[in-house]
Amino acid sequence: MLNDVADASGEPMGGWLLLIYRIPSEPTRLRAAVWRRLKGLGAVYLQNSAAALPAGAAAENALRKLCREIIEMGGTAVLMSCGVLVSEAAVLAAFHAARDDEYEEIIDKCQDFLGQLDKEYKAEHFTYAELEENEEDLVKLRNWLAKVTDRDVFGAPKRAATLEAVATCEHALEEYAARVYAEEAEGD
Incomplete structure (x- = not known):
C-alpha cells in the first residue's frame, strides 16, 4: 500500500x-x-x-x-x-486537510493584501514608504507560502489556488509600484 x-x-x-x-x-x-x-x-x-x-x-x-x-x-x-x-487514505486526507487549512489562511491574507492596496489607491497614497511597507508584506506572504509548500509533500488541492493568489498579489504590487514611481516622478 x-x-x-x-x-x-x-x-x-x-x-x-x-x-x-x-x-x-x-x-x-x-x-x-x-x-x-x-x-x-x-x-x-x-x-x-x-x-x-x-x-x-x-x-x-x-x-x-x-x-x-x-x-x-x-x-x-x-x-x-x-x-x-x-486507513492510509484517512492519513493522507488528514495531511491534505492540514495543508489546505494553511493554504486557505494564505489566500485570506492575500485578500487582505489586495484590500490594503485598494485602500492605498482610494486614499491616493503613492509614496515610497507605502510601497516599501507593502513589499515587506508580500515578502512575508512568499515566505509563509514557501514553508507550507515545503510541508506539502502530497500536493494538497488548494496549492494551485494559493500559488495563483500570491501571483495576483505580486502583479498588483507591480502595478502599484509603477504608479508610485510615476507619482514621485511628477512630484520632482
Whole structure:
C-alpha cells in the first residue's frame, strides 16, 4: 500500500514516522511548544499525543531532536518508522486537510493584501514608504507560502489556488509600484 503513495514530485514515499509522546500536564506551555513544533513540521495528529509525518531525513532529524527535548521536559517520547496497514487514505486526507487549512489562511491574507492596496489607491497614497511597507508584506506572504509548500509533500488541492493568489498579489504590487514611481516622478 505505502509503496503506491507518491509525494508531490511523484517520488514514492518511504513510509511514515510516528511520534508518540507524553508530557507533564504542568506547565501547559510545554504542551503548546510541542504542538507548535509538530505543526511547524507539518505533522498530523492521529490521536492525542500521536503525530505522523512522511518519512524523510529532515523529518527524522527534527523529530529526534524533539524527542530529546520532550524527555528533557520530563516527558516520554517514542519515535517509530512504520507503514500504514489500514486507513492510509484517512492519513493522507488528514495531511491534505492540514495543508489546505494553511493554504486557505494564505489566500485570506492575500485578500487582505489586495484590500490594503485598494485602500492605498482610494486614499491616493503613492509614496515610497507605502510601497516599501507593502513589499515587506508580500515578502512575508512568499515566505509563509514557501514553508507550507515545503510541508506539502502530497500536493494538497488548494496549492494551485494559493500559488495563483500570491501571483495576483505580486502583479498588483507591480502595478502599484509603477504608479508610485510615476507619482514621485511628477512630484520632482
